[in-house]
Amino acid sequence: MESITVVGGGLAGLTAAIVCAESGARVRLLEAHRTLGGRARTTGAPYVAHEGPHVFYSDGPFWDWLAACDLIGAHTAVPLRGLAGFRFRHGGRLRRTPPAVLLPVLTRRSRPAPADLDFHTWIRERHGAATATALSNLAGVFAFDADPGRLSAAFVWPRLLRVFTANPAARYVTGGWSALIDRLAAHARALGVRIETGVRVSELPAPPVIVATSLDAAATLIGSPLPRVESGRTALLDVAVRAAPGDAFVVSDLDEAGWLERFTLPDPSLAPAGESLIQAQLPLRPGESKADGLARLEALVDQALPGWRTRLTWRRDAVAHRRTGALDLPGHTWRDRPAIARGGGVFLAGDQVAAPGLLSEVSFHSAVTAARLALALRSTVPG
Known part of the structure; x- marks a missing residue:
């Protein structure tokens, strides 16, 4: 055969x-x-770091297929204590709650989005430029693009709603x-x-x-x-630090479309006991060097993990180029x-x-x- x-x-x-x-x-x-x-x-162990985001969504077909094949293995959902560790960077400051400019939009979840209009314009025409910019940068978690607002509204909107649902479907293997x-x-x-x-x-x-x-x-x-x-290009930084109370679990950067996540909160096996493994990414601007991108990214980490440099036990950095899937214009x-x-x-x-x-x-x-x-x-x- x-x-x-x-x-x-x-x-x-x-x-x-x-x-x-x-x-x-x-x-x-x-x-x-x-x-x-x-x-x-x-x-390799003891610091198990990935080349990018590594969660599955339990409301999707891939997860169902893995479950049917009995291939998922041990996994966790977003831990309850992690919900208190969400942060938003907006206007240069970290905050524990979403800024007010996002709330009127995220609560109107049923509206269809057009494929022939960019996301920023679509939101701006209804809610103003400030809301459009913040909501566009919120999409950095899956777009990994320096300007997610330029993408098709029909591409961005349903993904935003799915990722930022009231009952997170993210699962960590x-x-x-x-x-x-x-x-x-x-x-x-x-x-x-x-x-x-x-x-x-x-x-x-x-x-x-x-x-x-x-x-x-x-x-x-x-x-x-x-x-x-179109595909994302980001500065990527993985660090392991000695754990400290108050370290954020997730930071969504509404100013620059960046993202940070402490993956050892749902899965402590990724680093030695007493240490936290964190990954941060920030989309590189057109023509921006790795060094300049990392400098901007480290400023985000400075806010999310106070004193992290004195607690550092392991580090790597890289440019993730065309590694984040396709983006629809x-x-x-x-x-x-x-x-x-x-x-x-x-x-x-x-x-x-x-x-x-x-x-x-x-x-x-x-x-x-x-x-x-x-x-x-x-x-x-x-x-």
Whole structure:
């Protein structure tokens, strides 16, 4: 029987491989790195830091699929004590409650948003410029863009409502996403998937083939350009500090679209006992250097974690470039992103292709669609 090859061992690649194998296909998964995970990789213990945000949303299809496959493992919701640790930076100051300019908008949750108008303009026309700017920067938690207000209103609005619901659906997988990757890989192997790491693919394998890599790598592999998509670029800072009372759990930066989260509050296993592991990100402005972005980001950390520099036990910083999924500009929707089916038995999967969802859910939807199309193609080949 025809086999299916999956190139890329991140969330999308592993999901596609599992869906194919569950239908009885022979599957071979090739990963260029020595370890699986893609952008879900983490640093090694004792400080388990991720390359970006690492929560799932329990009201989404990816979570339901993981639960049906018994792959979620130990996890936690937003801890009750964490709700008291939310902070908002607005007007250069930290505050414990959302500024009044946000409340009239977030309480009107049923309104539809247009796809052909930018979010800032849509809000400004109804609630004024101050509300539009603060609400746009609130979207930094999922957009990772220096100006989220420029994005399609239909892209920003439903995501804001979903993330900032009264009953948070965010879920933290204990041990970080690397623990989830390990479970996905073990499940794939149990289904017969042949996983090969440290294999850099330079020529497109025989179809059916699912390419679950970055768009740049995918374009090189398939030998044709792909439509460009907007994607976030941020200064990223991970720090571990000796824990102290009063440290914020989450800070949403309504001034500059930044974000900070103390991930050891819901999952203490990510750092040694008595220490807190915090990740902060701030979108880089056009042409801004890493050094300048980090300087602005550290100013946010100064406010969220007083005295953190004297408590520091571990640190790393980086620029996260095109690592935050696709962002839709006015006049565009997810359907305008690179299509999953590329012709000739080649399919794309990942967080920047034509599939709906929030963050990792785009990877999930595209992976499932790519797997089903590959299975359908395989079934038409005489064998």
